[in-house]
Amino acid sequence: MYHHPELGCFLDISRTRVDAALERQLAEPFAAAFEAMAALEQGAIANPDEQRMVGHYWLRDPQLAPSDELRQAIETDLEQIESFAAGVISGAIRPPRAERFTDLLAIGIGGSALGPEFVAEALAPDEPPLAIHFIDNTDPAGIDRVLRRLQGRLASTLVVDTSKSGGTPEPRNGMLEVRHAFEREGLSFPPQAVATTMRGSHMDQLAREESWLAEFPMYDWVGGRTSELSAVGLLPAALQGIDIRAMLDGARQMDGATRVADVRRNPAALLAMSWHAIGNGRGEKDMVLLPYKDSLLLFSRYLQQLVMESLGKAEDLDGRLVHQGIAVYGNKGSTDQHAYVQQLRDGVPNFFVTFIEVLEDRSGPSIEVERDVTAGDYLSGFLLGTRQALHENQRESITITIPRVDARRVGALIALYERAVGLYASLVNINAYHQPGVEAGKKAAATILDLQRQLLDCLRASASPLDLEALATAAGAGDRLETVYQVVRHLLANGRLRCVAGEPACPHSLVLAMPEPDVTATA
Numbered sequence: 078m079y080h081h082p083e084l085g086c087f088l089d090i091s092r093t094r095v096d097a098a099l100e101r102q103l104a105e106p107f108a109a110a111f112e113a114m115a116a117l118e119q120g121a122i123a124n125p126d127e128q129r130m131v132g133h134y135w136l137r138d139p140q141l142a143p144s145d146e147l148r149q150a151i152e153t154d155l156e157q158i159e160s161f162a163a164g165v166i167s168g169a170i171r172p173p174r175a176e177r178f179t180d181l182l183a184i185g186i187g188g189s190a191l192g193p194e195f196v197a198e199a200l201a202p203d204e205p206p207l208a209i210h211f212i213d214n215t216d217p218a219g220i221d222r223v224l225r226r227l228q229g230r231l232a233s234t235l236v237v238d239t240s241k242s243g244g245t246p247e248p249r250n251g252m253l254e255v256r257h258a259f260e261r262e263g264l265s266f267p268p269q270a271v272a273t274t275m276r277g278s279h280m281d282q283l284a285r286e287e288s289w290l291a292e293f294p295m296y297d298w299v300g301g302r303t304s305e306l307s308a309v310g311l312l313p314a315a316l317q318g319i320d321i322r323a324m325l326d327g328a329r330q331m332d333g334a335t336r337v338a339d340v341r342r343n344p345a346a347l348l349a350m351s352w353h354a355i356g357n358g359r360g361e362k363d364m365v366l367l368p369y370k371d372s373l374l375l376f377s378r379y380l381q382q383l384v385m386e387s388l389g390k391a392e393d394l395d396g397r398l399v400h401q402g403i404a405v406y407g408n409k410g411s412t413d414q415h416a417y418v419q420q421l422r423d424g425v426p427n428f429f430v431t432f433i434e435v436l437e438d439r440s441g442p443s444i445e446v447e448r449d450v451t452a453g454d455y456l457s458g459f460l461l462g463t464r465q466a467l468h469e470n471q472r473e474s475i476t477i478t479i480p481r482v483d484a485r486r487v488g489a490l491i492a493l494y495e496r497a498v499g500l501y502a503s504l505v506n507i508n509a510y511h512q513p514g515v516e517a518g519k520k521a522a523a524t525i526l527d528l529q530r531q532l533l534d535c536l537r538a539s540a541s542p543l544d545l546e547a548l549a550t551a552a553g554a555g556d557r558l559e560t561v562y563q564v565v566r567h568l569l570a571n572g573r574l575r576c577v578a579g580e581p582a583c584p585h586s587l588v589l590a591m592p593e594p595d596v597t598a599t600a
Contacts, residue, residue, distance in 0.1 A: 079344045081334055084327065084489050087478035088344045092468050093351045093429070100340065103350060103504060110349075110503030111338040117499070118336075119143060124300075124510040131510045132296070133303035133495065137329040137488070154294060154308055155321075161291055162315035165235060166206040170290070173268050175233035181207040182227065182236045182255065183313050186214070186247035187382060188301030189239035189273075192310045192491075195379040196324075197317060199372045199487050205317040207235065212251040220254045231262055235316070239273040239309055241295050243280030246522075252280075273308050300510060302383045303495055306488065320484040327488030335496035345496035348475070352403060352501050355429045355473050359401070359505075360388065362473075365421065366407030368433035369460045372482050376433065377407025380494060387498045387509040394506050401507050411459040418463055422470050430467060430474040433490075434460055437481040528554055529564050533573075533591075542577040542590040558584075565589060 079088040117123045120143030123131035135142040139151040164170035168177040183193055190213035197209050210223050227234055236255055240248040252270075259266040272284040272292040284292050293308040304310065306328055311321045335345035356362045364384065366377040389402035408416055410432070421430065438453025446452055467474055477493075479486040502509035531552040536543065543551065549561040562584045568574040569581055572592060579586030 079342070079347055081331070081344065081489075083330055084486065085480040086331075086344075086486065086489060087476075088347055089476040089478070090347050090351045092464070092474045092476070093354055094473060095347075095351055095354045099350065099354050103340075103353065106504045107340055107346060107350075107500075108338075110346075110500045113503050114336070114496070114499060124508070126508070126511040126513070127297070130298040131300065131303075132298040133300070133306065134332055136299070136306045137325040137332065137492070150294075150296075155311070155325075158293065158308060158312050158315055158321070161293075162312070165316060166318065172233055172235070173265065177233065178207055178235045178269075179233040180227060180230050180235070181209045181313060181316050182212065182223070182234050183209060183239070184212045184236065184248050184251040184255065185239040185309070186245060188304045189241075189248065189309050191375075191379045191382050192305030193313045195375040196305065196310055196314050196319065196487060198375045199482055200314070200319045200484055201317045202319075207316050209313060209317055212255070213247075215247045215250045217254075220251060224255070224258050231259060232264055234269060235271065235290075236266070236269055237271045237273060237313060237316075238280065239295075240280055241275050241278070241301065243272075243274050243278035243283070249279075271312070273312060302386050305379075305491055323484035324488035324491075327485030328492035329488075330485075331489040331492035332496070335493065335500075345493055345500055348493070348497040349501035349504060351429075351475055352497075353504055356403060359399075360403040361427075363404040363406065363428040365428045365430045366405060366433070367410050367413050367430055367460075367463075368407070368435075369410035369456055370433065370435040370482055371409060373433055373435070374409045376490070377405060380407075381405045383494055384498055386512050386515065388502060388505075388507065389514065390507045391514075392507075394508060399505070399507070401505055410463070411456060414459055414463065418466075421472060422466055426472060428472075430464075430472070432460055432464055432474060432476045434476060434478040435480075435482055436478060525560065525564065528552065528557070528560065529568070532561065532564060533568075536574070536589060536591050539590075542588045544579075545584050545587045545589070548589060562587075 078091065080086070117131055118134050118141055120130050120132070122128055132142065132147070135147065135151060139148040142148040142151060161170065165178050171177050183190070185193070190211060194211055194213065201209065210226060212220055212223050238248055238252045243249070256266045267287040267289045270284070270289040272280050272289055273295060274280040274292070275295045275297065281292065293312055295304070295307065295309065299307050306325060314324065315321050335343055337343040340346040340350060366380060368374065368376050384403055384405050391398060391400055393399045393401070421428065438451065438456070443451035443453055446455070464474055464476065479490070499509050531554070532548060535548060535551040539551070545562060545565065546555070546558065549555050549558050552561070554561050565574060565587065566581050569576055575590045575592045576587060577590050578588035581587070
């Protein structure tokens with residue numbers, strides 16, 4: 078059992094297979110991991126693929142930054158975020174055609190969305206100064222749904238678009254869709270738009286050319302999955318009235334605890350050692366996160382990216398094929414009682430549970446639902462009972478306890494897992510700070526879109542309709558007939574191709590052409 082007295086947090090790993098023998102086995106790897114973490118915080122190149130430092134720890138303690146220039150930039154950014162948020166909330170910064178901003182539309186993907194969504198769900202007041210909405214995908218129906226919720230209030234909506242490069246398709250597409258919605262209502266987009274991006278990016282250039290309302294920086298030394306305590310997460314949090322200084326303070330306090338070069342007194346090291354023990358250093362068991370508090374429901378989604386993108390690697394640092402990783406999923410207590418605890422206790426033992434316990438039930442007193450029992454007592458009883466029921470069936474679990482869900486403890490939880498991921502990666506000799514698989518997926522998607530353009534160009538150039546095989550051959554994709562069919566099927570479903578003969582369910586009978594011109598629309 079580890080206890081952090083200032084934060085009031087506990088970590089209990091007594092229900093795992095950690096023992097003295099494993100401690101001795103990992104003594105040298107931990108010593109190396111602590112050295113690597115110290116070097117990282119001092120500015121070492123921790124991501125050799127991209128030749129960049131990894132400095133998210135400096136965000137909550139700028140004095141650690143390796144140069145005065147970086148320290149000053151971090152402090153200035155924080156002051157500017159607070160000043161801008163205060164101006165928006167007070168009405169000093171207002172939209173052109175409304176008295177004040179009423180809504181915040183945050184556009185992002187991955188770490189630019191998961192962290193802000195988690196923090197909004199966990200910490201936003203019931204009546205925030207700006208109601209927040211998210212576009213976190215390139216799904217047109219999802220975008221339409223968000224925009225319908227803002228119908229009649231676009232004139233008072235502040236749009237924050239977050240993209241490190243400014244070219245990532247999802248936030249770019251979201252921005253273009255929102256800009257189009259503004260134009261349909263006769264509104265000018267730039268006076269209500271804020272960019273969070275790297276200097277020199279496509280978005281930075283656009284925001285400067287069009288004089289967007291504001292811009293906040295992202296840095297190459299902050300990865301997306303560790304960006305919640307940068308402008309990426311702090312700006313939307315501040316605009317919702319969340320105490321961002323308290324979040325940073327909680328993270329800074331937890332960082333101090335997780336720098337201790339003694340495994341038994343370091344909560345992140347204890348977490349990393351537990352993961353190693355449970356999964357035999359190979360991620361052989363999934364992490365099931367069960368927070369027993371509604372406001373922490375999205376914590377598992379946030380951790381999916383942090384843990385899986387950091388640890389899911391094919392090769393180790395020596396180039397050996399290892400296929401490392403820990404899968405993460407979760408629900409919330411006591412919903413899990415009626416969902417999948419049955420399998421957790423009696424089914425395939427391919428997991429371990431992390432319980433998140435919150436000691437404080439609510440801000441005020443509770444009624445008794447039975448003699449000497451409140452609704453919160455039931456929640457606590459379900460957690461402790463489930464933990465015991467799993468233990469009786471030799472199912473391992475970790476329990477993290479916090480006194481309440483507030484900005485300090487949320488900041489501390491983020492910092493705890495950031496360090497645990499880094500330490501575990503060192504123990505299994507992988508790079509936690511690059512993501513080659515993500516880049517591979519983006520490149521594969523780009524080839525599909527290039528193929529789609531080629532198919533459409535071929536149909537436009539053809540004097541007559543083409544069957545599927547002829548179309549694929551004309552586009553130089555005769556060996557990719559299945560992919561051609563899948564692209565064509567999507568275009569047909571959206572009215573962007575015309576089926577002259579055959580049925581979509583019979584690929585080899587399809588004869589395709591471009592749609593007939595819309596005479597009415599042309600007129």
